[in-house]
Amino acid sequence: MELNNFYNSYLFSELADEDAEELIPLDLTGEDDELEPGDLPEELPILPLKNAVLFPGVVIPITVGRQKSIRLVKKAYRTNKIIGVAAQMNSSAEDPGEKEIYKVGTVAKILKMLVLPDGNTTIIIQGKSRMEIKQVVQENPYLTAKVDLLHENFIEDENKETVAIIYSLKDAAKKILKLNPEIPKEAQAALENINSFKFLTHFLCSNINTEVKDKQKLLEINDGNKRAEALLKYMLKDIQVLELKHEIHDKVNTDIDQQQRDYYLRQQMKVLQDELGNGGAEQELDELRAKGLKKNWSSEVAE
Template identity: 35%
Template sequence: MNPFKKDILQAEDSESNIISFIASDFIDGNTEIDETGLKETLPLLPLRNTIVFPGSTLPISVGRKKSLALIRSMGKKQRYIGLVCQKDAAVEDPEGDDLYRMGVLAEVIRVIELADDNLSIIVQAKKRFEWQELTQKAPYMKGTYQLMETIKAQKDDKEYHAILDSIRESMVHMLQMLGEPPKELIQTILSEAFSDMLIGYCGTNLPIDSREKQELLSIRDEKEQAYRLLMILNRESQILELKMNIQMKTREDLNQQQKEYFLQQQIRTIQEELGGNTQQIEIDEFRKKGLGKKWSTAVAETFEKEVQKLERLNPQSPDYSVQYGYLQTILELPWNEYTKDNFNLKHAQKILDRDHFGMEKVKERIIEHLAVLKLKGDLKSPILCLYGPPGVGKTSLGKSIAEALNRKYVRVSLGG
């Protein structure tokens, strides 16, 4: 029974070009190479936006002519190929200058025919290599190469093991943020038996730029590579958390707006069924009062703009009451409405004596002020200031003066 059967089916059903998975048969991170299967030159398979790390087992979709020629030329003796990433994924027919120098030597486990112009291969990445010179460009690329040995970390290095534990936690945290990962996958990542494959698996599956992945692959020191991987994982986790928080806030704001709009529509429908929309009735009343005002065309245009602004506001919004009060104030102002002053001093004295007993000095000063207004006749906005503690009659004196002059009395509180 083929140990890859389950994984092969997943590769065939998937639409993506590359999917990494963990095969139980390779949980020990087997990177051993059969030296008898190696030759002086190595077939090179260019990959788009994909960096494969040693220890990873994954299916790859093959569709380009040179890549198809490479896979179909392989026999029982030729099991190893070089997986090399392109610098620019847009290049359809890459040359040597379009490829990174560092790649991964991989063993082809299985070839699956999907169509005449499409194959799927399952490979296990073994060791890093650096190709040196191209010896063949057609029908596919071949080149001389040199295997790159990894500088292993000491088994008793506590700092290295702490870094691996942090990588496990960060990877699991990222997977959980992206969705519901299978329990078996989480258990495998957290197991000590997976330590040798951990860096390769995380490096292969990290959603980062291929250039940064290539830099990570180029690090030969295992401990330094693990530390760099942890830095990338922490950064990507923070970015992912920020994106999710932004999406959550946006979704909450949108849901709240939709809820308010839905409720507002319900209220409007109910009001119309009961005999009209209260908000619209009030707005129509404002417009009706505005028609009776003696204001200028400019003021009328401004008033209409403010009414339209009120129409757009939600009645439950705090701005609605502010705008409503503003329009009420505009309508209450006496636009181009005047009263004729009565400067009859005897009449004014009579009104003051009727309403106030005593206060002779105050009444005398008021009469003098009115006499000046009568004589000059051209004083603009004359002001008479009355001051004193509460309850001595300042307000009532103001009412009496207004009555004496035949003016409307308006009380405006400016305290505070």
């Protein structure tokens, strides 16, 4: 399955919002086309996200609910469609200001804006380049800031170290997919179609099962190869947790199966004994005791 098909299959079934706790990263082409400083306006509108960290190249749908955010995306969509996206430090903040968002975020392009029948506004954005907020210019009617682009160095050459990291990341991802049945099978197809080391890292950074603060730490690592190594540590930890869960689950299932088996056998024995007119070992012992009482035995023998 091509990445485009993966995108089309899951775009509308996995809509996330500003309160989203998990996002499935979707990609149109696997290319992220980093921006240059001249591509940005002098002041960039900043969209805070409660429970998400956007990485370059990754495409995600977001349902926007806050009035400030709705005004921001509607104006941006009418102009150059370029916005800044930054994760909130505290997901419970309903009106996050300068001190409540991380300074390192991602410049994104709004690919599509949809107004759904329920009145919610949904945007589909793709991360372009990492950025750092240098100065917040205003907080009303929405956050705007002056930012600097953060470029990163990924060694795409097929040297031994890079090849080893790529194989390790893909191998860890396959293990997680196998251990976690909740992840769509199409994710495996998407994974196989990723050839860029940079995009592979960003795709997996978006998809790992960890907290926002951990994903934020990954985003803030400037060296791409070091980010991939840090990502691998999180993935190996996730594998250990998933394997432990499976061990516990299998043990519990084994215990239950043994109990069910014993109960079933006892029930079967009872049915057979009833059919044969045999009340079982206890009834047989009672009959023998009754016969013994009728015998003229010495006390020692009777005992």
